[in-house]
Amino acid sequence: DAKTTQPNSMESNEEEPVHLPCNHSTISGTDYIHWYRQLPSQGPEYVIHGLTSNVNNRMASLAIAEDRKSSTLILHRATLRDAAVYYCSLGKGGATNKLIFGTGTLLAVQP
Amino acid sequence: DTGVSQNPRHKITKRGQNVTFRCDPISEHNRLYWYRQTLGQGPEFLTYFQNEAQLEKSRLLSDRFSAERPKGSFSTLEIQRTEQGDSAMYLCASSLGGLWGNPEAFFGQGTRLTVV
Numbered sequence: 492d493a494k495t496t497q498p499n500s501m502e503s504n505e506e507e508p509v510h511l512p513c514n515h516s517t518i519s520g521t522d523y524i525h526w527y528r529q530l531p532s533q534g535p536e537y538v539i540h541g542l543t544s545n546v547n548n549r550m551a552s553l554a555i556a557e558d559r560k561s562s563t564l565i566l567h568r569a570t571l572r573d574a575a576v577y578y579c580s581l582g583k584g585g586a587t588n589k590l591i592f593g594t595g596t597l598l599a600v601q602p
Numbered sequence: 603d604t605g606v607s608q609n610p611r612h613k614i615t616k617r618g619q620n621v622t623f624r625c626d627p628i629s630e631h632n633r634l635y636w637y638r639q640t641l642g643q644g645p646e647f648l649t650y651f652q653n654e655a656q657l658e659k660s661r662l663l664s665d666r667f668s669a670e671r672p673k674g675s676f677s678t679l680e681i682q683r684t685e686q687g688d689s690a691m692y693l694c695a696s697s698l699g700g701l702w703g704n705p706e707a708f709f710g711q712g713t714r715l716t717v718v
Binding site for chain 2: 523525527532533534535536537540542578580582584587588589590591592593594595
């Protein structure tokens with residue numbers, strides 16, 4: 492299965508934009524790019540996903556490279572509640588749509 | 603609460619004992635997944651159900667692991683003869699899948715298993 496690579500940790504200041512990168516150079520044509528975030532002792536929470544085009548929702552934006560080998564999750568204005576581990580994962584195409592997670596980026600937000 | 607529910611939240615068991623976890627997905631969701639997560643790692647896929655049919659199992663799922671989803675509603679994950687290496691967070695997720703797209707998954711809060 493294709494894998495994702497993310498920085499172990501990043502830091503941001505409150506109310507500033509945050510760009511979280513992810514590499515998925517072995518992505519296959521039917522894989523979707525998903526982002527989830529996880530707080531301690533909680534299950535992952537869906538953030539956003541896309542296939543080829545950039546996506547926006549109320550939580551974030553997802554920028555996907557033209558060759559789909561990388562993507563960036565954009566939090567437009569970080570808040571203290573955005574501090575979490577952010578996982579870039581691949582949603583496998585086909586019947587199962589199972590998710591293949593990387594090791595995640597721990598985002599710290601400073602007031 | 604209409605989210606994914608997992609019970610128990612925590613389980614401590616002695617090595618060699620059997621344990622069973624339960625997952626109640628979001629009611630209209632036809633797809634159900636089990637994942638395992640160890641400290642500092644992302645979740646790893648274990649198995650997948652579409653309605654009551656178990657359609658995929660990871661090679662991580664040894665013979666000691668079995669999962670069921672009778673009637674396509676709740677699911678159980680049983681581990682027989684637990685080993686210390688089974689200590690992890692076991693996560694259940696559900697989604698509403700159709701022929702197209704790749705829908706988001708909704709995760710439960712997980713069951714943390716500690717084998718002593």
